[in-house]
Amino acid sequence: MTIRPATPDDAAALHDVAKVTFPLACPPDTLPTSIAEFIAANLSEAAFAGYLCDPQRELFVHDNGGVFSGYTMLVYGEPGDRDVAASVTARPTVELSKVYVRPEHHGAGLASALVEASVAAAVARGAASIWLGVNQQNVRANRFYEKSGFALVGTKKFLVGARYEDDFVRERPLSRR
Numbered sequence: 001m002t003i004r005p006a007t008p009d010d011a012a013a014l015h016d017v018a019k020v021t022f023p024l025a026c027p028p029d030t031l032p033t034s035i036a037e038f039i040a041a042n043l044s045e046a047a048f049a050g051y052l053c054d055p056q057r058e059l060f061v062h063d064n065g066g067v068f069s070g071y072t073m074l075v076y077g078e079p080g081d082r083d084v085a086a087s088v089t090a091r092p093t094v095e096l097s098k099v100y101v102r103p104e105h106h107g108a109g110l111a112s113a114l115v116e117a118s119v120a121a122a123v124a125r126g127a128a129s130i131w132l133g134v135n136q137q138n139v140r141a142n143r144f145y146e147k148s149g150f151a152l153v154g155t156k157k158f159l160v161g162a163r164y165e166d167d168f169v170r171e172r173p174l175s176r177r
Helices: 008-025 032-042 045-053 082-087 110-124 139-147
Strands: 003-005 057-064 067-076 093-101 129-135 151-160 163-173
Touching: 003 110, 008 032, 008 045, 008 057, 008 067, 008 093, 032 151, 045 057, 057 093, 057 110, 067 110, 082 129, 082 151, 082 163, 093 110, 110 129, 129 139, 129 151, 139 163
Parallel strands: 093 129
Antiparallel strands: 003 057, 057 067, 067 093, 129 163, 151 163
């Protein structure tokens, strides 16, 4: 299993994973047009190119011989969302903004390996906690995050298309070295 930091050359491959995996995280009644708009605005090749050049972001990929099976993205800095800022208690904190694995690799341990690589990077940068938002209806993801040490600490809204979705905020304390 090869987990590595993403590079600027990986933007197109990251977009390819995102367009397959983001819809899986959405509630079943999310409109396909809303999903497509979100992907175009936030998960396009150009968006990933910007993320990969941003010093406040760090991405990790599972590289399977040049084909990506999954990725994570960290966002360093204080949470910009008021609900998240009030829910997350340990500072400094890092957002685990994305954890996505292609469906044919679910259950193979890739998500856990990607999360642990992300946690190690957050610890290396001095974070006291790592947090994420996950749709309240995404039972599989919530079960995974609970098992991975992310406790439910609050709620927030997440805009997809013209509709706000209800997300849980989950936080995992980190042991700093």
